[in-house]
Amino acid sequence: MISQEMNDLITRITPGTPAGEVMRRYWQPAALSDELAGNRPVVPVRLLGEDLVLFRDSEGELGLIQRACPHRGADMCFGRLEDNGLRCPFHGWHFNRSGQCVEQPGEPEGSRMHEKIKATAYPVVEKNGIIFAYMGPGEPPAFPDLDCFRAPDTHVFAFKGLWECNWLQALEVGIDPAHASFLHRFLQDEDPEEGYGKQFRDKAADTEIPMTRLLREYPRPEISVEDTDYGMRIIALRHLDDGRTHVRVTNQIFPEAISIPMSREMIITQWHVPVDDENCYWYSMFTSFDKPVNKELMRAQRLEEHDLPSYAPKKNKTNNYGYNAEEQGALTYTGMGLDINVHDQWAVESMGAIQDRTREHLGKTDAAIIAYRRKLRAAIKALQDGEEEALPMRNGVDPTTIKGPISNDTLTSDGDWRKSYEQGDAARRAACTDWDATI
Numbered sequence: 001m002i003s004q005e006m007n008d009l010i011t012r013i014t015p016g017t018p019a020g021e022v023m024r025r026y027w028q029p030a031a032l033s034d035e036l037a038g039n040r041p042v043v044p045v046r047l048l049g050e051d052l053v054l055f056r057d058s059e060g061e062l063g064l065i066q067r068a069c070p071h072r073g074a075d076m077c078f079g080r081l082e083d084n085g086l087r088c089p090f091h092g093w094h095f096n097r098s099g100q101c102v103e104q105p106g107e108p109e110g111s112r113m114h115e116k117i118k119a120t121a122y123p124v125v126e127k128n129g130i131i132f133a134y135m136g137p138g139e140p141p142a143f144p145d146l147d148c149f150r151a152p153d154t155h156v157f158a159f160k161g162l163w164e165c166n167w168l169q170a171l172e173v174g175i176d177p178a179h180a181s182f183l184h185r186f187l188q189d190e191d192p193e194e195g196y197g198k199q200f201r202d203k204a205a206d207t208e209i210p211m212t213r214l215l216r217e218y219p220r221p222e223i224s225v226e227d228t229d230y231g232m233r234i235i236a237l238r239h240l241d242d243g244r245t246h247v248r249v250t251n252q253i254f255p256e257a258i259s260i261p262m263s264r265e266m267i268i269t270q271w272h273v274p275v276d277d278e279n280c281y282w283y284s285m286f287t288s289f290d291k292p293v294n295k296e297l298m299r300a301q302r303l304e305e306h307d308l309p310s311y312a313p314k315k316n317k318t319n320n321y322g323y324n325a326e327e328q329g330a331l332t333y334t335g336m337g338l339d340i341n342v343h344d345q346w347a348v349e350s351m352g353a354i355q356d357r358t359r360e361h362l363g364k365t366d367a368a369i370i371a372y373r374r375k376l377r378a379a380i381k382a383l384q385d386g387e388e389e390a391l392p393m394r395n396g397v398d399p400t401t402i403k404g405p406i407s408n409d410t411l412t413s414d415g416d417w418r419k420s421y422e423q424g425d426a427a428r429r430a431a432c433t434d435w436d437a438t439i
Contacts, residue, residue, distance in 0.1 A: 001357065001358055001359065001360060001361070002357045002358060002373075003358065004358055006357075006377075007354070007355075007356070007357045007358060009377070009380065010168060010373060010376050010377060010380070011166050011167075011168050011277065011354050011355075012277050012354075013048055013049060013167065013274040013276075013277065014048070014049030014276065014277060015048070015049060015050065018380040018383070018384060019376065019380060020048055020049070020274075021136075021380075021383055022255060022376070022379045022380055022383055022391070023048055023135075023255055023256070023274065024048065024134075024135045024136035024137075025136045025141070025383070025388065025391055025394070026134075026136075026141065026254075026255055026393075027125070027132040027133070027134050027140065027141070027143060028047060028048065028132060028133055028134075028135065028271070028273055029130050029131070029132055029133075029160070029271050029273050029281070029283040030045050030047055030052075030054060030064060030124065030131050030132060030133040031043055031045055031054050031130075031131045032129060032130060032131070032158055032159070032160055032283075033126060033129045033130065033131060033158070034129070034158075035054075035309070036054070036055075036056050036131075040081060041055060041056035041081070042054070042055040042077060042079065042081055042086070043055075043077075043309075044067060044077045045064065045067075045133075046275050046276065047133065047135070047273065047274070047275065048135060048274055048276075049274070049275075049276045049277065050066075050120075050135070051066070051067040051068065052064055052065065052066060052067055052120075052122070052133075053065060053066075053067045053076045053077050053079070053086070054124070054131065055079075055081060055086050055097070057081075057084045057085055057086075057096070057097055058081075058082075058083075058084045059084060061097055062097065062124045062126065062131060063085070063086070063095075063096070063097025063098070063099075063121065063124070064097075064121060064122045064123075064124045064133050065086070065095060065097075065099045065119040065120060065121045065122075066099070066119045066120040066121075069088040069090060069093060069119075070093075070101070070117055070118070070119050071088065071090065071091055071093050071117075072090065072091075074088055074089070074090040076088060076095075076119075083103075084096065085097065085102065087103075091104070091105075091106050092104070092105040092106060093105075093114075093117070095119050097121070098118075098121050099118050099119035099120060099121030100117075100118050100119075101114040101115075101117035101118065101119070102114060104117075122134060122135050123140050125143075127143070127148075127149050128148060128149065128151070128153055128156040128158060128285060129153070129156060129157065129158030129285065130158045130283055130285065141393065141394065141399055142398070142399045142400050143399060143400070144230060144253070144393065144399040144400070144402035144403075145399075145400050145401070145402060145403045146253070146259070146269060146402070146403070146404070146405070147259075147267060147269070147287050147403075147404060147437065148267075148269040148285035148287045150403075150435065150436070150437070151287050151288070151435050151437075152434070152435050154292040154293070154434075155287060155288045155289075155291075155292055155293055155434060155435060156285050156286065156287050156288075156293065157285070157286040157293045157295045157298045157299070158283070158284065158285050158286075159283075159284055159286075159298070159299070159302050160281045160282060160283045160284070160311050161281065161282050161302075161305075161306055161311050161312075161313055161341060161345075162275075162279065162280075162281055162310060162311050162312045162313065163279070163280050163281070163282065163313075163345055163348060163349060164278070164279055164316070164317070164349050164353070165278065165279070165280065165348045165349045165351065165352070165353055165354075165355075166274075166277060166278060166280065166353060166354040166355065167256060167272045167273065167274040167280040168272075168355075169348045169351050169354075169355045170272040170280050170282060170344075170348050171252075171256050171258070171272040171372075172348075172369050172372070173344050173347055173348050174250075174252075174258040174260070174270060174272065174344075175232070175234060175250070175252050175258060175368040175369060175372060176365070176366070176368065176369060177221050177223055177234060177236035177248060177250065177365070177368070178219075178220075178221055178223065178236075178365035179347070180215050181215045181216065181218070181219035181220075181221070182219065182333055183333065183334065183340075183343045183344070183347055184215065184333070184340045184343055185212075185215065185216050185332070185333035186212040186216070186331070186332055186333075186338070187216075187330060187331055187332065187333070188330075188331060211409070214238065214246060218238040218239070218240065218246070220238075221236040221237060221238050221248075221365070222236070222237040222238075222239070223235070223236050223237075223364070223365055223367045223368065224237075224367065225367050225368050225371045227371075227375075228251070228405070229392070229393065229397045229402055230251070230253050230254065230392065230393060230402050230405060231251065231252040231253045231254035231257075231372075231375070231392055232251065232252040232368060232371055232372060232375070233249065233250075233251055233405065233406075234249070234250045234251065234252065234368045235247065235248070235249055235417065235421075236248045236249075236250070237417055243413065244411055244412065244413045245411070245412050245413075245415065245417060245420075246409065246410075246411055247409065247410045247411070247412060247417040247420050247421050248261070248408075248409050249261075249406055249407060249408055249409075249410075249421045250407055251405045251406075251407055252368065252372055253269070253405070254375065254379070254391075254392035254393060255376070255379070255392075256271055256272045256273065256274075257269060257270060257271040257272070258270050258272075259404075259405050259407045260407050261407045261408045261409050262286060264408075264409070264428070265288060265289050265290040265291075265428070266286055266287065266288050266289070266293075267286075267287050267289075267407045267408075268284050268285070268286055268287075268407075269284070269285045269287065270282055270283065270284045270285075271283045277353075277354065278353035278354060279353075281311070282341075286298065289428050289429065289431070289432040289437055290431065290432065291434070292434070305339050305341070305342070313341070313342065313345055315336065315337065315339075315342045315345075316345070316349075317349060321334075321336045321342055321345065321346045322336050322337050322342065323335050323336055324336075334346065375392070378390075379391050379392065403439040404425075404439045406421060406422070406425040406439075408421055408424050408425050408428065409424075410423075410424035
């Protein structure tokens with residue numbers, strides 16, 4: 001259990017909060033490129049408790065500025081996209097992508113008042129289907145050289161989904177290797193060949209065992225956590241009855257991303273991005289090593305489960321997440337369908353908007369959650385002490401040298417699990433011929 005004061009410290013992220021200030025030192029996903037694909041590339045963005053508007057100007061460049069016009073607060077999401085910027089329909093004040101007001105057509109001829117007017121604006125960068133924003137002071141940090149950024153656009157599919165809960169409990173489900181044996185337990189095993197683009201629908205590494213069966217039959221993983229330059233490496237060992245050990249390696253990328261294996265040839269890099277204190281988006285980049293991704297199929301699969309433009313799940317608390325008692329008895333552990341995102345969504349939303357950690361009881365399988373909270377608290381303290389250089393990926397480490405990370409499932413018969421996952425990763429990368437995946 002932790003105190004209410006500590007729970008507030010590590011969960012609340014609005015401007016001026018300690019955890020929010022840490023978040024603002026890192027690039028944050030702000031929108032999908034798909035959201036700007038229409039005839040009018042202007043979309044509202046609520047990020048870290050701030051209301052913003054994202055637009056692409058006539059030169060194709062991106063701008064992210066405050067949503068309330070600096071004149072009298074009108075909504076710039078309804079602005080006129082013209083003259084290489086965004087113009088407020090209320091009085092015609094015009095802003096470029098840096099937030100600078102460049103024209104006030106209703107003011108007296110020759111007025112230079114506009115030179116002193118600047119909307120809050122943040123740098124943005126587009127990478128493989130996601131637009132990232134930097135909302136902190138000073139120059140933005142370099143991006144780490146993660147697989148999802150190194151791979152060509154043809155090999156990466158990006159999507160997002162809204163969860164009505166605090167970002168931290170959303171992240172914590174992603175660094176919890178034990179829950180997959182229960183929350184995502186399937187009582188029947190689907191043919192892995194039919195599971196493209198679906199997590200836990202592959203065969204376990206080097207076996208004919210479906211991942212669904214392995215997770216179901218071996219529910220007590222041995223979990224260890226290693227500190228890394230990017231965050232944490234999480235190792236889950238499941239010891240099989242025949243003497244072999246299944247090794248699953250996942251990662252926490254500071255401050256709020258994870259990297260996990262989706263199948264033998266695809267990984268997921270997923271950010272849990274605070275909208276405000278009580279809502280978040282997960283942003284996922286699915287990265288393929290062996291062939292281009294089938295974006296049309298993967299998008300169609302996910303749009304079956306989400307409404308646009310909000311990207312809110314169709315299954316939610318208003319319809320009990322699609323719960324079906326007969327299904328729970330015969331097909332899935334939850335009775336909430338085959339989409340594991342719905343399972344996770346139920347788990348984290350059912351905790352409440354902000355989980356009351358003063359009443360929780362952590363066990364040995366929560367090793368990664370405990371380690372992450374300590375890392376977050378250390379980052380908060382470092383920033384409060386004026387030691388920004390002590391933050392992860394800023395502590396003497398050049399982010400561009402951070403590659404990977406390794407995220408995979410392997411099997412070992414000699415007990416050397418480290419060699420197993422390293423050799424499995426090396427083989428996968430060596431077979432990658434469409435892009436340079438070497439690390």
